[in-house]
Amino acid sequence: MKGSPAIEFIESTLSYFPRLLAAAPIVIQLALGAMALALVLGLLVALARISKSRFLRGIALVYVEVMRGTPLLVQLVYIFFVLPAIGVNIDPVPAGILGLGLNYAAYLSEVFRSAILSVEAGQTEAALSLGYTPGKALWKIVLPQSFIVSLGPIGNYFIAMVKDTALTSVIAVTEILKTANVINAQTFETTQVYTAAALLYLLISLPLSRIVSALEKRARVHV
């Protein structure tokens, strides 16, 4: 079998793994950084969307519509190529984290908003009757429960985000796809290089989705 075309293809595909794998830490850095930003900002936007203030609700709604209504790729390009025109220069990786984070915050805010609204009003009423202030009732009683409800969707968005890190290749982040482009320019083994890249993404996301469903199952036992 040695020397058959199939084996050769597999061998050369695998040979690109180490170099591509070297870019994996950047992907993890992007995804974790952007997710942290998206979680915090998403929660704030969700709270603004259900607040009593018309002004806050308006701003939050505009934010969500703009972020969901324009392509993530365009947002990344905007941050990296357009902002310098007004004097804001951001390095590729922080720009990637910012772009992904701002975009996913819009989607996560919708997850949080519906999760918060799904917690029965009775939970808040009980807390208020026990002497919690409205803010404390939200923070101590409602949010922990809505977070449990949100775990599944948050996990799914995280997996999607890991794959969307590939978009940052256009703003000069040397993540997996960018690395593959560079290798391809040197070797012209296009099929093997990009097959290896695709496999690597798969190897990262498959275990993640397992972890997400396990987490979700564990957390949902009581609520």
Next chain:
Amino acid sequence: MSDEVIVSVRDVHKTFIVTKTPGLLQRLRGKRREVNRIEVLKGVDLDVHKGETVVILGSSGSGKSTLLRCMNKLETIDSGRILVNGHLVGYEERGGKLVDEKAAVTARKRTDLGMVFQQFNLFLNKTALGNVMAPLQDVKKMSRAEAEEHALASLGKVGLLDRKDNYPSKLSGGQKQRVAIARALAMDPSVMLFDEPTSALDPELVEEVLAVIKAIAAQGTTMVIVTHEMQFARDIADVIVVMDQGIIVEANTPDEVFFRPKHAKTYALLKRSGLAVEPPGAV
């Protein structure tokens, strides 16, 4: 029982405003926004004395639950005054008018009133013990150990020490309601409000909850109970209040209300429960 008034309700009025906004198509056809005003409380007066058990009866829609919920400002009032231990709850008076007070002040005053809900409203992500401990730690600022000690004592009073580590999803309706009672009781309020505490329970679970409430009443706790359980009302009440269409039509001792009802609505209520003796005025 003493002369000290814990809850004083004076001439309270409350209107629910229900607005119906028509869809775009209907609006184009000239349909206007509908505003329905429902007067739920039309001038209610009531005193609850220290150590007293007041039971409020009335058909659904009579305003009895609303009255209870106004006492700790889960519902707002339009006019009148409700004083708890001599203080307005949720309002301050400025120039003869009621103005919302700071949320933190309302929260502190609400600890004077324990409330038990029809739907239990246990915190779903906490165990029985966790439910009782949470407000002790979050509101009363007790240490963990102190809160646990208090919570265990309170769970003991409702006979649920053996279920302390169960989550609400693993408790029966009756057990949930008993935990809810323990949670409210642990805060050491000066009055307990029960909003149809057994209405959501399977018939065979009603008795265990009523027994717990009776035991608490026997210890001299001041209580206001909204219920449909007539026999229970008769057994436990010092005063029975009958409401109809937003007003109190009768307030008297259980014997007077059950054996000599003065109002036709009271009689109708008794008759529906199979407890009626004589029509009013027949004697």
